[in-house]
Amino acid sequence: MEKSAEEVPLGRASEKAGLSRGKGPTSSADSSTESLNLPFLTEPTQVRAVLGAATPRAAPPARVALVQRLQSVAGNLAVTALLSNAANVQRQGGAAATATPTSLDAQYVAAIAQGRWGQAATYLSGFDNTQIMARLRRLSNAQRVDLYEGAEAALGYPRRMPIIVGLRFLGVAVGHEAPSAEENVGGWEYGVRGAYDYRITPVSIEVRVKINFVPDAGVTPPVSTWFGYITSMWNHYTAVDQSNRSQKRRIHFTPIQGTGMHTVNVHAGDQRADAANLYVGDSRASSTIPHEFGHLVGLEDEYERTAGDYARVTGEALPAGDTSQAPAARTIATEMHEALFKEEHWYERHRTAVRRRKEAVNAVFSNHSLPKNYSNAITRQVATMYRVIYSGSLNGHIVDQIDADSGDSHFHDWREGVVGAFEYTNASIMGNVQLAAAGTPEHDHPVQPRHVRHFARLVQDFLGRGNWQPEADH
Numbered sequence: 157m158e159k160s161a162e163e164v165p166l167g168r169a170s171e172k173a174g175l176s177r178g179k180g181p182t183s184s185a186d187s188s189t190e191s192l193n194l195p196f197l198t199e200p201t202q203v204r205a206v207l208g209a210a211t212p213r214a215a216p217p218a219r220v221a222l223v224q225r226l227q228s229v230a231g232n233l234a235v236t237a238l239l240s241n242a243a244n245v246q247r248q249g250g251a252a253a254t255a256t257p258t259s260l261d262a263q264y265v266a267a268i269a270q271g272r273w274g275q276a277a278t279y280l281s282g283f284d285n286t287q288i289m290a291r292l293r294r295l296s297n298a299q300r301v302d303l304y305e306g307a308e309a310a311l312g313y314p315r316r317m318p319i320i321v322g323l324r325f326l327g328v329a330v331g332h333e334a335p336s337a338e339e340n341v342g343g344w345e346y347g348v349r350g351a352y353d354y355r356i357t358p359v360s361i362e363v364r365v366k367i368n369f370v371p372d373a374g375v376t377p378p379v380s381t382w383f384g385y386i387t388s389m390w391n392h393y394t395a396v397d398q399s400n401r402s403q404k405r406r407i408h409f410t411p412i413q414g415t416g417m418h419t420v421n422v423h424a425g426d427q428r429a430d431a432a433n434l435y436v437g438d439s440r441a442s443s444t445i446p447h448e449f450g451h452l453v454g455l456e457d458e459y460e461r462t463a464g465d466y467a468r469v470t471g472e473a474l475p476a477g478d479t480s481q482a483p484a485a486r487t488i489a490t491e492m493h494e495a496l497f498k499e500e501h502w503y504e505r506h507r508t509a510v511r512r513r514k515e516a517v518n519a520v521f522s523n524h525s526l527p528k529n530y531s532n533a534i535t536r537q538v539a540t541m542y543r544v545i546y547s548g549s550l551n552g553h554i555v556d557q558i559d560a561d562s563g564d565s566h567f568h569d570w571r572e573g574v575v576g577a578f579e580y581t582n583a584s585i586m587g588n589v590q591l592a593a594a595g596t597p598e599h600d601h602p603v604q605p606r607h608v609r610h611f612a613r614l615v616q617d618f619l620g621r622g623n624w625q626p627e628a629d630h
């Protein structure tokens with residue numbers, strides 16, 4: 157049974173603070189808040205005195221209610237930390253409560269040395285704020301991140317508050333994100349499922365992506381080689397505060413083999429990979445693996461995208477069509493329309509008509525030497541002309557009119573190739589890096605600032621100041 161706040165034996169101080177009114181919404185306009193003596197809360201020894209008087213006889217739920225009540229009206233991190241820590245010292249359970257200060261420190265030191273971070277956090281929460289801060293300052297950045305996670309895992313609110321507030325004061329934070337998106341690539345729908353942990357230290361933001369490789373029988377994933385492709389492709393950026401360029405944090409990606417985040421099946425051979433299926437014989441593994449890693453951190457594809465999607469995802473101007481080819485583009489657009497809208501007779505099966513259209517489309521591509529999958533200046537002009545003439549999307553019509561597998565193999569890839577010919581692709585790591593070699597406009601680096609901008613943003617959001625942008629510098 158939960159005790160109400162009215163049972164907290166606080167004496168006059170609590171009545172003055174409005175705590176006997178019980179639970180309820182608190183805002184600056186709340187009458188109980190108005191009756192709280194806020195200057196009182198800013199004086200540490202007086203806060204301790206109130207908590208010390210309240211805690212010995214109160215049951216844990218009431219003490220927690222008291223602390224939370226004070227926190228809700230104080231709204232000040234330092235006061236919050238102080239309050240919860242004072243409560244910790246009073247109601248410390250387990251080892252920390254019975255230990256003398258000396259042995260408490262010895263236990264804390266031993267837990268740190270042995271990497272028992274949850275226990276280290278438990279012992280540390282038995283100290284007062286000054287002692288906690290002194291110990292946090294002695295830790296390395298990596299130890300601080302581990303302790304942060306130990307505190308979050310092992311300590312409930314508010315016991316972990318002083319430690320986490322102290323670590324954040326020292327520039328450390330951890331978090332988890334799982335961005336997802338639905339995307340249309342080459343006329344087909346896919347899902348992007350990102351997931352990663354991040355750790356912000358005073359010098360870096362480390363993005364950790366756990367991948368559980370599940371190989372087919374007899375297949376051994378070349379994990380260290382693949383992880384090498386990922387880190388050499390992705391680890392070149394630093395988040396820099398544009399309003400104070402001395403402030404920097406490296407953006408560092410760390411793939412880890414482990415369970416609980418992503419599952420990737422690994423097969424023999426050299427087929428087309430996706431974020432959930434990789435091939436040990438992949439002849440383009442040095443770009444395939446970093447591309448799929450991009451999906452694991454939530455990025456969308458940048459190939460075979462519609463004009464609208466391409467502009468949204470890349471933020472770049474669309475590659476133009478060739479207006480000098482307008483007459484040829486008009487001819488091709490007309491032929492494509494004729495091919496796509498070849499009639500379907502009542503006496504034939506649907507896929508017979510689909511096959512007829514498909515063969516007609518193949519003839520248009522062959523007669524005009526059009527590229528598959530990736531647009532050029534002429535096919536982009538064809539798409540523009542088609543829209544002008546028919547008030548509809550060429551890609552949309554391809555998908556609508558050739559909507560069934562006509563029985564021959566590779567229907568999926570065939571239609572993607574035709575649709576992709578009128579869509580937008582770049583040569584970045586999320587597009588098709590092979591296009592760079594084929595003479596398509598090349599970027600400075602396959603990983604572009606937009607691909608890592610979100611991680612600079614996480615730093616900015618954590619610090620709450622500056623204008624943090626990614627810069628390639630290593």
Ligand SMILES: [Zn+2]
Nearest residue numbers: 447448451457
């Ligand atoms: Zn992809």
